[in-house]
Amino acid sequence: MSTPLLRVADLHVNRGDAHVLHGINFSVAERGVTALLGRNGAGKTTTLLALLGLLPGRGSVQLAGEEMLGLPTHDIVTRGIGYVPEDREVFSQLTVEENLRLATRSETTSAEVNDRREVVDGLFPILAERRSQAAGTLSGGQQQMLAIARALLNDNQLLLVDEPSKGLAPAVIADMVNALEQVASHTTILLVEQNLRVAERLATDAVVLDQGTVVFDGTMQQLFGDPELTHAHLGVSGGTMTAKSTTTQGGAS
Amino acid sequence: MSTLVLLVATGLGLAGLYFLLAAGLSLIFGLMDVLNLAHGAFFALGGYMAWTTMELLGFIQSVALRFVVALLVAAAAGYLIGVVIERLLIARNYGDHLVQILITLGLGFAGVALLGGLYSYDPRALDQPEWFTQTTTLLGARIPNSRILIFAIAAAILAGLLIFLNRTRHGLVIRAGVENREMVSALGIDVGKSFTLVFGIGGMLAAIGGVLGAVYFNGITPSLGTTQLIFAFIVVVIGGLGSVVGTAIAAVLVALTQQLLNFYAVTGAGDIAVVVLLALVLLARPQGLLGRQAR
Amino acid sequence: MNPTPVAAEESSTDSATNPPTAEKEGPGQTAVADRSAASRRMGLGVLVVCAGVLAALPLIDVSIPVVLPGPISSPGSMQILGIGLVFAGLAVSYDLLFGFTGLLSLGHALYFALGVYGTNLLMDVLELPYAVAALIAVVGVATIAAALGALALRARGVAFAMVTLAYAEVFSILVLADPLRISGGEEGLALASAQVPDFLNGVMNSHRRYWLALVFLVVTYAIARAATSSLAGRVWEAVRENEDRVELLGLKPFGFKLLAFTLGCTLAGAGGSVYLLLVRGANPGVAGANFTLALLVMVVLGGAGRLWGAALGGLVYGLLDLRLGALGNSGVLDGLPDWVERVLSEPLFVLGTLFVLLMVFAPGGIAGLADRLIPDRTRGRERP
Numbered sequence: 006m007s008t009p010l011l012r013v014a015d016l017h018v019n020r021g022d023a024h025v026l027h028g029i030n031f032s033v034a035e036r037g038v039t040a041l042l043g044r045n046g047a048g049k050t051t052t053l054l055a056l057l058g059l060l061p062g063r064g065s066v067q068l069a070g071e072e073m074l075g076l077p078t079h080d081i082v083t084r085g086i087g088y089v090p091e092d093r094e095v096f097s098q099l100t101v102e103e104n105l106r107l108a109t110r111s112e113t114t115s116a117e118v119n120d121r122r123e124v125v126d127g128l129f130p131i132l133a134e135r136r137s138q139a140a141g142t143l144s145g146g147q148q149q150m151l152a153i154a155r156a157l158l159n160d161n162q163l164l165l166v167d168e169p170s171k172g173l174a175p176a177v178i179a180d181m182v183n184a185l186e187q188v189a190s191h192t193t194i195l196l197v198e199q200n201l202r203v204a205e206r207l208a209t210d211a212v213v214l215d216q217g218t219v220v221f222d223g224t225m226q227q228l229f230g231d232p233e234l235t236h237a238h239l240g241v242s243g244g245t246m247t248a249k250s251t252t253t254q255g256g257a258s
Numbered sequence: 259m260s261t262l263v264l265l266v267a268t269g270l271g272l273a274g275l276y277f278l279l280a281a282g283l284s285l286i287f288g289l290m291d292v293l294n295l296a297h298g299a300f301f302a303l304g305g306y307m308a309w310t311t312m313e314l315l316g317f318i319q320s321v322a323l324r325f326v327v328a329l330l331v332a333a334a335a336g337y338l339i340g341v342v343i344e345r346l347l348i349a350r351n352y353g354d355h356l357v358q359i360l361i362t363l364g365l366g367f368a369g370v371a372l373l374g375g376l377y378s379y380d381p382r383a384l385d386q387p388e389w390f391t392q393t394t395t396l397l398g399a400r401i402p403n404s405r406i407l408i409f410a411i412a413a414a415i416l417a418g419l420l421i422f423l424n425r426t427r428h429g430l431v432i433r434a435g436v437e438n439r440e441m442v443s444a445l446g447i448d449v450g451k452s453f454t455l456v457f458g459i460g461g462m463l464a465a466i467g468g469v470l471g472a473v474y475f476n477g478i479t480p481s482l483g484t485t486q487l488i489f490a491f492i493v494v495v496i497g498g499l500g501s502v503v504g505t506a507i508a509a510v511l512v513a514l515t516q517q518l519l520n521f522y523a524v525t526g527a528g529d530i531a532v533v534v535l536l537a538l539v540l541l542a543r544p545q546g547l548l549g550r551q552a553r
Numbered sequence: 554m555n556p557t558p559v560a561a562e563e564s565s566t567d568s569a570t571n572p573p574t575a576e577k578e579g580p581g582q583t584a585v586a587d588r589s590a591a592s593r594r595m596g597l598g599v600l601v602v603c604a605g606v607l608a609a610l611p612l613i614d615v616s617i618p619v620v621l622p623g624p625i626s627s628p629g630s631m632q633i634l635g636i637g638l639v640f641a642g643l644a645v646s647y648d649l650l651f652g653f654t655g656l657l658s659l660g661h662a663l664y665f666a667l668g669v670y671g672t673n674l675l676m677d678v679l680e681l682p683y684a685v686a687a688l689i690a691v692v693g694v695a696t697i698a699a700a701l702g703a704l705a706l707r708a709r710g711v712a713f714a715m716v717t718l719a720y721a722e723v724f725s726i727l728v729l730a731d732p733l734r735i736s737g738g739e740e741g742l743a744l745a746s747a748q749v750p751d752f753l754n755g756v757m758n759s760h761r762r763y764w765l766a767l768v769f770l771v772v773t774y775a776i777a778r779a780a781t782s783s784l785a786g787r788v789w790e791a792v793r794e795n796e797d798r799v800e801l802l803g804l805k806p807f808g809f810k811l812l813a814f815t816l817g818c819t820l821a822g823a824g825g826s827v828y829l830l831l832v833r834g835a836n837p838g839v840a841g842a843n844f845t846l847a848l849l850v851m852v853v854l855g856g857a858g859r860l861w862g863a864a865l866g867g868l869v870y871g872l873l874d875l876r877l878g879a880l881g882n883s884g885v886l887d888g889l890p891d892w893v894e895r896v897l898s899e900p901l902f903v904l905g906t907l908f909v910l911l912m913v914f915a916p917g918g919i920a921g922l923a924d925r926l927i928p929d930r931t932r933g934r935e936r937p
Contacts (some may be wrong), residue, residue, distance in 0.1 A: 287711075293714070347909065351912075357912055360912050360916075363908070364850070364906070364907075364908035364909035365909055367901045367904060368901065368904075371896070371899035371900070371905060372896055372899070372902050375896030375898065375899040376895070376896060484842075488722050524732065526726050526729075526732070529726050530723050533723050533726070536715065536719045537705075540712045540716050541704065541705075541707050541716065
C-alpha cells in the first residue's frame with residue numbers, strides 16, 4: 006500500500022482555554038476526496054487550521070512523510086497545500102486579477118502559471134469576465150469560485166477545502182460541485198462539509214469527528230450504507246441521503 | 259482674503275507633515291496591529307540627522323545641495339533604523355500586541371532622551387536655502403516657499419506610495435495583509451517580511467517629516483515629534499487604517515481645521531477641536547477603529 | 554523563546570509549544586501575571602512589616618550616596634522618598650485599570666493632575682483649608698472620572714486607549730493655553746500655603762509630608778487589595794482575559810469596567826492632592842501624555858496585575874527619575890566620554906532602555922522575575 010499523503014497522529018489542539026482536539030488520528034490517501042464530517046463544534050475547522058499552522062498544536066502532522074507541525078504557516082503552504090477557507094476570505098479590496106496574482110507562488114514558473122490560468126479560466130469563465138472588478142463586489146458564489154481558483158494556481162499536493170457550499174444557493178452549489186469534481190480527478194482533497202449531499206457526491210473516504218475525537222474512519226459507502234452509523238455520528242437518518250436505500254429510517258432489506 | 263489664502267497655504271504645508279507622520283503609522287497599525295509609540299522619536303531623529311549631516315558637509319557651498327543630501331540621509335537612516343528595530347525587537351513578540359506596543363513605548367522614551375542627551379533640549383535651527391524663506395505671491399497673499407515645498411514633497415511621496423502599493427508585488431502583499439494577515443500566510447507568503455518593510459517605510463516617512471518639520475517649526479527639538487504625534491493619530495483614525503489616500507485627505511482636513519480655528523477663534527481652539535473630533539469619531543464606532551482599507 | 558511567566562499548575566493555555574499565531578484582543582498573556590489575584594497576593598505580614606519600615610525611615614540618619622542627596626531623614630531625601638511613595642500609590646491605582654481589568658488608559662495622568670490643580674485652586678480661590686479642599690477635589694475627580702469613563706468605555710482596546718489619550722491632551726492644552734487665567738499656563742501655580750496646616754508646612758516638616766505620602770500609599774493599597782480580592786476583582790480579571798466570555802456568562806462588563814476606572818482615577822486624584830504638598834505647587838508637566846506613559850512604564854516595570862509589583866515599580870521609577878541626573882554630577886561616570894555621560898544622565902534614556910530590555914526578556918516585570926527566582930511562592934489558592 007502506498008503511504009498516505011497526509012497522516013495526522015495524536016493531534017491535540019487548544020483554542021484559548023478549551024481543549025478542542027483530543028489526540029486525533031487519521032490519514033488521507035493520495036488522490037481522491039476525503040470528507041471530514043461531524044456536527045457543529047466537532048473540531049473540523051480547527052483541524053484544518055492546525056494542519057496549516059494557523060493554530061498551535063501538539064502531536065504529529067506529516068505531509069508526504071515530512072513533519073509539518075510547528076513550522077510557520079507560509080512554510081507549510083509552500084510544500085504544496087492549497088487552502089479554500091470557510092467564508093471564502095477573498096481580499097475584497099483587491100481585484101479578481103490581483104487576488105489570483107497574489108496566490109501565485111514564486112516557485113511556479115511563468116509557463117506553468119499561464120497553463121494554470123487557462124485551466125482556471127476554463128473552469129470559471131465568470132471570473133475571467135470580471136477580472137478587474139473588486140472581489141468584494143462579487144456574489145457569494147463567485148467569491149467561492151475565486152477562492153477555489155486561488156488554490157489551483159500552484160502545483161499543490163493537497164487541497165484543504167472548508168465548507169464550500171456554505172451560504173450558497175442550490176444552483177450555485179451544483180456549479181461549484183462540478184468544478185470540484187474536475188479538480189478532484191488529479192488532486193487530493195480533504196473536504197470539510199456540513200452538506201452531506203455534497204460530501205457524498207464528491208468524497209470516496211470519510212473521517213467523522215465528534216467532540217474532538219475521531220469516531221469513524223473509512224469509506225463513504227460504509228458510512229452511508231449503514232443508517233445506524235450515519236444517524237449516530239451525523240444525526241441524520243442514513244436512509245434519506247443515499248439514493249439506494251429507502252426513505253425511512255433503518256431501511257433494512 | 260489674503261489672510262485666508264495664507265492660512266490655507268500654511269495649513270497645506272502642515273497637512274504635508276501630518277501626512278508623512280500618519281501614513282507610516284496607518285500602515286503599521288493597519289498591517290501589524292502595532293500602535294507605534296516610538297514614531298515621534300523617528301520624526302525627531304530625522305531632523306537631527308539632517309542637522310548633523312548639514313554640519314558635516316559644511317564645506318559644500320550650496321545650502322540647497324546640503325539640504326537635499328541631508329534629507330536623503332535622514333530618510334535612509336529612518337528606514338534602516340525602522341528595519342533594525344522591527345527585526346530585533348518587534349518580530350520576536352509576534353502575536354503579543356501589548357508587548358510590542360510597550361516596546362515601542364520604551365523606545366520612544368529612550369530615543370527622545372538619547373537625542374536630548376546628545377543635542378540638548380534647546381531648539382536647533384536647520385540651515386535653510388534662501389529660497390525657503392522667500393515668499394511667492396498667490397492671490398494677494400505672500401506665502402513662504404518652504405510651505406509650498408513641504409506640501410509638494412508630501413504630495414510626491416503620496417504619489418510614490420500609491421504607485422508602490424498598487425503596482426508592485428510588495429505593495430500587493432501589504433494591501434492584502436492589511437485586510438487579512440492570516441490568509442496571506444495561508445497563501446504561502448511570509449508576512450513577516452512585509453512587517454519589516456512597512457516598519458522601515460514608516461520610519462523613513464517619519465524621518466523625512468522631521469526634516470521638513472524642522473523647516474516648518476524653525477528648529478528641531480527632541481520632543482517635537484511626540485507633541486505632533488497626537489495629531490498624527492487623529493489623522494490615522496479619521497483617515498481609516500491602512501488607507502494611504504484616506505490619510506492624505508484626513509491630514510488636509512485636520513491641518514486646515516486647526517489652522518483656521520486657531521486663528522479665527524482663539525489659540526488652542528483648533529487643537530482642542532480636532533482632539534474632540536478624534537473622540538467623537540472613535541465613539542461613533544464603539545466596535546473599533548475605522549474599517550481597514552489598503553488603497 | 555516564549556517569555557511567558559506561566560505558573561504551570563494554573564495555566565491551561567498551551568501557547569508555549571508553537572509560534573502562536575492565534576491572536577487575541579486585549580492585553581497579551583505575557584505582560585500580565587497569569588495567576589489569579591488570590592493566589593499571588595503578597596502576605597499580609599510582609600506588607601505590614603514593609604509599611605513599618607517605611608514609617609520608620611524618617612528616624613534613620615543613614616546616608617545612601619548617589620541614591621539620595623543626603624541622609625535619609627534630611628528634607629531633600631524625605632521629599633524624594635515621599636514622591637516615590639506617591640508614585641507607588643499612583644502606580645497601584647493604575648494597576649487596577651490596566652493590570653487587573655486590561656484597560657489601556659493613556660490618560661490616567663489627567664486625574665492625578667486634576668487632584669493637584671483642583672486642590673490648589675480650591676485653597677487659593679475659595680480659601681478652603683487643605684483637608685477640605687483635598688476632599689472636595691477627590692469627590693470632583695470621582696465624578697469627572699465616572700462621566701468621562703462612561704463615555705470612553707463605549708470603545709474597546711486601542712480605540713479606548715486613544716479616547717483616553719484625547720481627554721488628557723485636551724486637558725493638557727487647556728492648562729497650557731489657560732483661557733480662564735487660572736492655571737498659570739506654562740509656569741503652573743505655587744502652593745497656596747496659607748491654607749495648609751502648620752504641621753505640614755515648612756522645611757522642618759518634610760518628614761510629616763513624607764508620612765502623609767505613606768498614608769496615601771497604605772490606604773490606596775488597602776483599598777486596591779480589598780477590591781481585587783472581592784467579586785468585582787474576579788470579574789475584572791475575567792474581563793481582561795476575555796470580555797466576550799464574561800458577557801456570555803450573563804454579567805455586564807461595562808459596569809465593572811466603569812467601577813475599576815472610577816476607583817482607579819479617584820485614587821489617582823487623591824495622590825494628586827498629596828503630591829501638591831510635596832512639590833509645593835502645580836506644574837503642567839503632570840498633565841502631559843508623557844506622564845501617563847510613565848505610569849504605564851511603572852506598572853509594567855513592577856509587574857502588571859500584582860499590586861506590590863506596581864507599587865515597587867512606582868517607587869523605583871520615581872527614584873530613578875529624580876536621581877539619575879545626580880549620577881552625572883557624582884563623578885561615577887567621569888571616565889566616560891562627555892556625550893555618553895550626558896546620555897546616561899537622562900533618566901528617560903535609562904528607564905526607556907531598561908524597559909525595552911525588560912519587555913524583551915522579562916515581560917512580567919520585577920514581580921515576574923521574583924516569581925521565577927523564588928520557586929515555590931504559591932501561597933495556596935485562597936478563595937475567600
